Amino acid sequence: MPAKRYELIVFDWDGTLMDSAAAIVRAIQAACRDLGLPEPEDVRARHVIGLGLSDALSYAVPELTEARYAEMVARYRHHYLSRDQELVLFEGIDSTLKRLADGGWRLAVATGKSRVGLDRALAHTGLGAHFHATRCADECFSKPHPAMLEELMAELAVPAGRTLMIGDTTHDLLMAQNAGVDGLAVTFGAHEPATLASVPSVAQVATPGELDQWLLANA
Structure with a gap:
C-alpha cells in the first residue's frame, strides 16, 4: 500500500458532508420574513454557509440591526431546527x-455550526465515532481565520504539510490557505465551481463519488 500523503483530513459539515445548504437558505429567508426584513436572494444566502452565525447574518441580512440580532438568531434556529432531523x-x-x-487516517470537523x-x-447521523476532534464557530474565530485548523492540528499533533481541508465554500479554502x-473543493454544496476556483485548491470534485475516488487515489 502506498504511503499516505496526509495524516489528518478535516471536513466542513454543511454542504460537504450533509446536504443542508438549501435548508439553511430557507431558514435565513423565513427568519427575515418573521422580522419584516428584506429576504436575501438565494445566492447571497448561500454565500454565507460555513461562516459563524454572527458573520453569516451580518452579510446575508445587512439591514439587521444589533438590537434585533438575538431575535433574528432565535427565528433562524427555530426554522432550521424544526426540520433538521429531515436532513x-x-x-x-x-x-x-x-x-x-x-484505513488509519485521523479525521476531524471544522464547521460554522455551533457546538450544540x-x-x-453527529448524534443524528451516527458519525461521531469516526472523528478524532471537532471545532465549531462558537469555540474559535470564524472561517476564514485559521484558528480551527491550527487547534485541530495541535490537538492531534499533525503538521500543516500532512493536513487536508475539504469544503464546499471559499471560506473553507481560504481557511486552509491561511x-x-x-x-x-467540493462543488456539490453551497458555492459554484467558478466561485471556488477563485481560491487555489489541490482539486475540485463534482460528486461525493468523485470525492471518494480522489481520496482513494491521492490521500
Whole structure:
C-alpha cells in the first residue's frame, strides 16, 4: 500500500458532508420574513454557509440591526431546527468516512455550526465515532481565520504539510490557505465551481463519488 500523503483530513459539515445548504437558505429567508426584513436572494444566502452565525447574518441580512440580532438568531434556529432531523448525508459519505477511519487516517470537523448544532448532527447521523476532534464557530474565530485548523492540528499533533481541508465554500479554502494546509473543493454544496476556483485548491470534485475516488487515489 502506498504511503499516505496526509495524516489528518478535516471536513466542513454543511454542504460537504450533509446536504443542508438549501435548508439553511430557507431558514435565513423565513427568519427575515418573521422580522419584516428584506429576504436575501438565494445566492447571497448561500454565500454565507460555513461562516459563524454572527458573520453569516451580518452579510446575508445587512439591514439587521444589533438590537434585533438575538431575535433574528432565535427565528433562524427555530426554522432550521424544526426540520433538521429531515436532513441527510450526501450519498456515499458515510462509507467514505468509514473507509478513511478504518484505513488509519485521523479525521476531524471544522464547521460554522455551533457546538450544540454539531453535536446534534453527529448524534443524528451516527458519525461521531469516526472523528478524532471537532471545532465549531462558537469555540474559535470564524472561517476564514485559521484558528480551527491550527487547534485541530495541535490537538492531534499533525503538521500543516500532512493536513487536508475539504469544503464546499471559499471560506473553507481560504481557511486552509491561511493555515498553510492543502484545500480540496467540493462543488456539490453551497458555492459554484467558478466561485471556488477563485481560491487555489489541490482539486475540485463534482460528486461525493468523485470525492471518494480522489481520496482513494491521492490521500
